[in-house]
Amino acid sequence: MIGIVFKREFASFFATPVAYVFITIFLILSGIFTFFIGGLYERGQADLLPFFNFHPWLYLFLVPAIAMRSWSEERKNGSIELLMTLPITSFEAMMGKFFAAWAVLALSLMLTFPLWLTVNYLGNPDNGIILAAYVGSWLMSGAFLAIGMCMSALTKNQVIAFILAIVVCFLFVVSGSNIVLDAFKGWAPSVVLDTIASFSFLTHFESMSKGVIALNNVVYFLIVASLWLYGGLLIIEQKKAD
Template structure:
């Protein structure tokens, strides 16, 4: 566990050693404000809550998380530092987990820096802070699922742009699976079992209840299992490339 922490600390520091993390955080905060106040009609709704903020998180993560995950393995392979990394006294699994937790911590930092929004709704009204807290926790869990998928795609190729595009396309499928457009279309011809299965694989479906303050074991397990599966797939890919 100590080895994983060492890798996590190294990776986390590397994010802030370059403008990458600062630019990412700035874009995240600006886009969060745009989605909340302009597109989400925060004031027009007349309610002291952050639903207009959290409703856009799946779509926000869809484009921003691949931008931070694409460098995790692709950059190591392109620069040739992966050979050096693999000679260090760390296992591939420890490196994989360290990279994941470091990037997930950056995403958590982004969420923490949106605290002025939380303060604002408490100033404007009397929101249910338990619901807001659960939505923050759910959002961080969901960001981990996006991140794990992006890291898996980064392990596939040394081209960061390809890793970025693959992560967006596949993430989009997992988000779109729970959208009303897809589910309404399936209702015309597909049995309920198919519709429920498609909806159960959607980031959107599992986050909707969490954003309203309902954290169920099913929703939490979905994201955790998804993270484990994607990281394991990335681990297998790296191990195969080592063997070759």
């Protein structure tokens, strides 16, 4: 049944301008950040670090935008009642929606392959590192997406779901930044600093963007996605009971 929901949701993204607009904006902003802000040519190095360094900040706004409709739209249109009358469980509906949106994110990443071709034309990059960074970026996008879907399950209003997702995702992004950690230095023990930093998407994605796919980083993103999806599932179950 997850496959049925997946096909329905994935098709719905392309039946409306949602997927096309998202992919277009993602590709344009990726190019701007890579070439104009990241200075790909000026660095004189054949790698895609300028491209991947901005992914957490791109996802911070773009992923909540694609996730906000997942449940809010269903509840607003009343189609969630129809969905729940079908012979599928809430878990199957949640996972089908999640995998469909995650597939759109994967497609968006794959369409950036001209950047990969560009650095291979300009030099001899370590393609293993680039591939690892792509995998890390996709895993991180799944964590962003799960948070956005949980927030979407909370409210019928897509704008509210969008704002809530940005706020929560922002906290996960900046928790490991120097600005946040500096506020705790001097009075908090190192174990507290390490704990705060361990929640940051930046901390875990940074090493993956440099080609290190450590098991703890992969597990981290999968656990974050699973917990937020479970939270969204609990909310949906509660709405069904009301």
